[in-house]
Amino acid sequence: MADRSEDEIISKASDKFSTGDKVGAIKIIRDGLQEAPHNLNLLNALGDLYLASDDNQGALDAYGKSLELDSSQVDVLFNKAIIHTEQKNLSEALIAYDAILEINPRDIDARNNRGNIYQKQSRYDKALLDYKEALLAGGDGFQLHYNQGICNENLKLYVEAVSSYKEALKSNHRIPEVYLNLCNTLNLLGRYEEASEFIDRGLILKPDHEELLNSKGVSLLNQYRYEEANHYFDLAIATNANLAEAYNNKALLLIYSDPSSAITYFNKAINLKPFYADAQFNLATCYLSIGDYERGWQAYECRHLTLNQKKFSRPLLHDTDNIDGKIIYVHPEQGLGDCLQFCRYIPMLVKMGAVVWLEVPEVLRSIMSTLNVKFKEVKQPVDGYDYHCPIMSLPYVFKTDTSSIPSPKKYLSAQPKKIEHFEKKLLNKIQYRVGIVWEGGYRPDQPKVWNLQKSRSIELKNFLEITSLKIDVISLQKGESALEQLKLIKSEDSKIDILDLSNELHDFSDTAALIENLDLVITVDTSVAHLSGALGKETWILNRYNTCWRWFSDHRTSSPWYPSVRIFTQKEPGQWEGVMSEVVIELKNYIKNNIKKSH
Structure with a gap:
């Protein structure tokens, strides 16, 4: 070393390496380190040679010794972080990136890479912060916005995810996958027309992109444009005959018109993708919706794989054998x-x-x-x-089939004192009392049912015609958005008389007591429908076209689950006008017949 400078040693090792003699190159550096074991440049050169020779452990050892001498070497820390990331030793990679950002908080690459690691660890909130800081430091807008979109989506911040994906497209509008993520998120939010528009832009870039074609079908399916949706599912399948998702979605189209074909397509999707939980669940509900309970209940057990259920210390009950005393x-x-x-x-x-x-x-x-x-x-x-x-x-x-459904006329009751309380509240309501519910409950943590919640709800204005009949209308509705509708309608027409006692409905025993004071409940398919049916109260369910499996896909008007329930189902998807016209006619007859009985 006394006769040679570090530059000469490194140059000589580089020449050796360029001829393919990796071992010889490494030996030259190691010999130099024998004389100068604390030379940073030689230690880093040795680390670089090991790294170029795919000897990650050798590189880490050399970089580690170098960093012991000077922990502020950003390039060395960066190499160390990259090696740990490749080895999937993410905790060590994070330590290296933390050190870099302690030295320079505006290091864009370190911010982005640390954000990527957080994303792999599902620590999306921390990843978002790093991507945000990298953007503020002038990082690549496309990739960072795209990564933010993915994180927002996983955090169920869907509105924010849409914004991030749109920002990414402003930086680079030629990546089909961004359109796909954006459209899938818009579909979740129920913004189907907007989703279709962006999918079309993505398909211009890649007309045979099977996932975009499938996503287009989903947006059309949720707009009830069934023929067009089917066309896009077929295009997706023609592009990729093994695309299980397209077969599943095609089956969803057919549940109500051709359930046997729907079952065939669900099974096709499952055969292509054996652990496809959505298809398994959809097949189960298809069986149940046609009354094939033997296959349906067993298949429905698949939901344990998809629902976020807690862990249990004891086994799952499968039958009623030997349960006496258990x-x-x-x-x-x-x-x-x-x-x-x-x-x-x-x-x-x-x-x-x-x-x-x-x-x-x-x-x-x-x-x-x-x-x-x-x-x-x-x-x-x-x-x-x-x-x-x-x-x-x-x-x-219990191996329930359609003939063995336990369906007592009434199996729940309201508390007498609460019944008496609401009876006093309704003393001035002396005509036939009809309770109404127009909106289903919202589950913020279950985005897959958001569209269901929307499709099963009806705007309160559709009930206005029944308020003109000789009846007393009482709201059983809970929920802020629904009650805003009630306030608005009353402000527009002071003659509309709908009694709102929602501030006294603290739990379902209160709702049950109020229902017991009514003659009839008219409700969308929500928990009040089940409560009213369980109380044995005369109940009319306003049902969407793509009905829940428990009301059966053949759109029957009665239910083996509840003897007191009558079902009014849409003839066309999304069309409540026909349902409400039928309800008004039947309500007039109902009032007339019951008045005759009372006399």
């Missing part, structure tokens, strides 16, 4: 209406000798206490039970 922990899932519908099975478990621990959502606790059976109400039991069972698995456990 403790069965029954827990809720999905919506409140599901609990109200399927709690009817609790007495059946008890009758067979089981001890039932029932977990009940807070708003249902009072009404569930009126089940005419003894059970123990629990909150996430620590242990001590023999089996657990989601409440919607009880029909499967």
Whole structure:
């Protein structure tokens, strides 16, 4: 080393490396380090040679010794971070990027790369902060905005995701995948026409992009433009015959017109993609919607793979064999209406000798206490039970078919004191009392059902004609957006008389007591429909065309689940006018006939 400078050593090693002699090049540097073990340039050169020789561990060792001497070497830290990232040692990579950003908080590449690591770790909020800082420091707008869109989407910040994807397109409008992500997010938000417009732009870039073709079909399907949607699903399949998603979506088109073909396409999707949870779930609901409960309930068990359910220490209940004396922990899932519908099975478990621990959502606790059976109400039991069972698995456990549905006229009751309370509230309502619900509940954490919530709801203005009849109309509606409609309509026409007692409906036992004071409930397909049916109250359900499986796809007008329920289903998707016209006619007849009976 005394006779040679570090530059000469590095140059000589480089010449060796260029001839393909990696071992010789490394030896030259190592020999130099024998004489000067703390020479940073030689240590870094050794690390670079190891890195170029695909010896990541050798590179890390050399860079590590260099950083022990000077921890502020950004380039060395960067190399170390990249190696750790390639080795999927993300925690070590983060340490390196943290060190870089301590030295220079405006290092764009470090910000972007650290954000990418956070994204891989599903720490999307932290990734967003890094992408934001990288943008402020002047980073590449396209990639950073695109990454922000992905993070926002995973955080279920869908409006923000749309904004990010649009910003990315401003920087580079020639990447089809951005259009795909944007359109899928717009579809989730129910902005289908806008989604179609952006998909068209993406298809101009790549007309045979099978996922864009499929996404276009989805947006059209949700606009009820079925023939056009089918055309795009067929185009997607023609482009890629193995695209399982297109077969699944094509099947969704056919559930109500040709269920046997729908089943064929669902099975095709599952054969192509055996762990395709959405297709499995859709196939199950298709079986249930045609009354094939034998295959339907068993297939419906697939939902345990997709729903965010907690872990259980004891096995899942599969049948009623040998349950005498066993403790069965029954827990809720999905919506409140599901609990109200399927709690009817609790007495059946008890009758067979089981001890039932029932977990009940807070708003249902009072009404569930009126089940005419003894059970123990629990909150996430620590242990001590023999089996657990989601409440919607009880029909499967009991091997229910359409002829064995337990359908007592009434299996829940309102509390007498609360009935009396609302009776006093309604003393001046002496005509036939009709309760109405026009909007379903919103589940902010379940974007897949947002479109369902929208399609099953109806604007309050559609009820105005029935307010002109000789009846008293009482609102059973909860929810801020729906009640805004009520305030607006009343402000526009002071003659409209709809009694709103929503501020007194604290839980379902209150709603039940109010319902018991009514003659009829007219409601969209929401939890109140199940409550009213479980109370045995005369109930008319306003039902969307793409009906829930429990009301059957053949659009029947009665339900084997609730003897007191009558169903009015859309003849055309999205068209409530015909439904409400039929309701008005039937309501007039209903009032006339019941007045005759009362006399």
